[in-house]
Amino acid sequence: MEALGGYPVKYSGPKVKRLTVLLSMTVGIGCLFLLQTQLLKPRKPADFYSFEVKDAKGRTLSLEKFRGKASLVVNVASHSEQTEAAYRSLQELHRELGTSHFNVLAFPCGQFGDTETGTSSYIEAFAKSTYGVTFPFFAKIKIMGSEAEPAFKFLTDSVQKVPKWNFWKFLVNPEGKVVRFWRADEPVESIRQEVAAMVREIILKKRAEL
Template sequence: MASPSATSVHDFAVKDARGNDVDLSTYKGKVLLIVNVASQCGLTNSNYTELSQLYEKYKDQGFEILAFPCNQFGAQEPGSNEEIVEFACTRFKAEYPIFDKVDVNGDKAAPIYKFLKSSKGGLFGDSIKWNFSKFLVDKDGKVVDRYAPTTSPFSIEKDIKKLLGVA
């Protein structure tokens, strides 16, 4: 939920995988990487592996990954929230928050995704084209960059470090 005048991701509240409300303002002062994830995608192994490693490396320096499962691309995220969390946490040791399954495109797109897309249109306009599209958000909740599904999380590390102020 957010007002139409939302100016940052901190203006939104979302549901976590257990259905609890999470106010994204709790992430003020952190650098965020917001990703739409899927368990059965060709990009799953590399993305989840690299995301977990980046998170491990920078979580104590103010970095957070927000993962939003989405089943809009090839029905590659068919599981329940519980199954998705178990998959990510067991198989890939994901320690970052995994939220409620959302739509990222169309009339039912989650408000946070409408905001992300309007902040940084991609190569194809506003649509998210596939699983593992990534949005980099600064400490003030402003979207600073958008990366394609095929962009390796490791290749974003220099941008993350810059926003964190880490040499």
């Protein structure tokens, strides 16, 4: 085959087709890889109840079991100056409002001096035998720094505050959003009023859905 002017031109039709097919396959494989990467990428939990944590015995537990209830999440300690008063008031609140609509959730933390030095199972046993608590205990965690427990970090990120001592309290609504927090030295009565109001809302909503 000759082009204008008499110069020969090689016919490369099949080569062009093969190159086009190869490029199409490469692009297709690349798109599939990117799609798979996005699908396999772990999703960031959208709320507190979307997390999994360890219980005091080291077993994995989904916080999903508490969805639909109000939760008062507390970083507890066995040997703080506030331990006795805090445990007794928390247990009273837990018993008073009942577990059908509300729970105190205790997360031991050993980042504040020597106020929490035992193992998770010992901490739970000590609190139950000494103060008669019946609310759920979880594994001892860190709440500050790069090793902070993700579920608890969700709480602190939500309010833009990190506990500076033991027994800070975070109120989580039935949808898993943090609506309020209290420092250790704030009166229990204000906590009781707000938690009780949330529990009433949950009960009324459930009755309306019947």
